[in-house]
Amino acid sequence: MADDVIDLTPYLPTQPQTDVPRGSMALWGAEGERSRFALPLWRIIHLARAERAAIAYASVDRPDVWAPFVVLDLGADPARTDMDSAVVPRFDADESPSLIDYEAGGVIVFLGSADGILWSLVVDGKTDRTDPLGTTSREDVLFLAGECAGLLFLRDLASDVVGDRSRDAGEDTTE
Numbered sequence: 001m002a003d004d005v006i007d008l009t010p011y012l013p014t015q016p017q018t019d020v021p022r023g024s025m026a027l028w029g030a031e032g033e034r035s036r037f038a039l040p041l042w043r044i045i046h047l048a049r050a051e052r053a054a055i056a057y058a059s060v061d062r063p064d065v066w067a068p069f070v071v072l073d074l075g076a077d078p079a080r081t082d083m084d085s086a087v088v089p090r091f092d093a094d095e096s097p098s099l100i101d102y103e104a105g106g107v108i109v110f111l112g113s114a115d116g117i118l119w120s121l122v123v124d125g126k127t128d129r130t131d132p133l134g135t136t137s138r139e140d141v142l143f144l145a146g147e148c149a150g151l152l153f154l155r156d157l158a159s160d161v162v163g164d165r166s167r168d169a170g171e172d173t174t175e
Helices: 032-048 135-153 159-168
Strands: 026-028 052-059 062-073 098-101 107-114 117-124
Touching (some): 032 052, 032 062, 032 117, 032 135
Antiparallel strands (some): 052 062, 052 117, 098 107, 107 117
């Protein structure tokens, strides 16, 4: 048995796909169960050829003010948590999940709503993409967004925000 370390360098692309330094990754808001978002967000970033993916939320009462829930950023450390609310369209609580492709501007996927909170997947940052996502990539992004929605609604991670909002408003959340 050889003592040599396996070198994968010859198999890697010679030119980096983006300007992002290799190995740069920052995860924000992924404590405990929220860490389950890391893998689907990472895969979505690569499919959309972007730098950052975030699960973001807004109140039905204030659909123009979005806040981050979990952010994976391959372009900055610490992760950028600012949400450009002007980019996210006004979704209605009863709207069906949908994908909006801004090409070089990124991708927005409406994930759904629960308890007066709207949820979206926001993918942005530097990209070399000038064409819409191909059919396969679009389907993969929607599938992965469905995984994120499942984590939010089926694993009840979305209730973290509802609980935080109730405490902020001074409501008694004990039963």
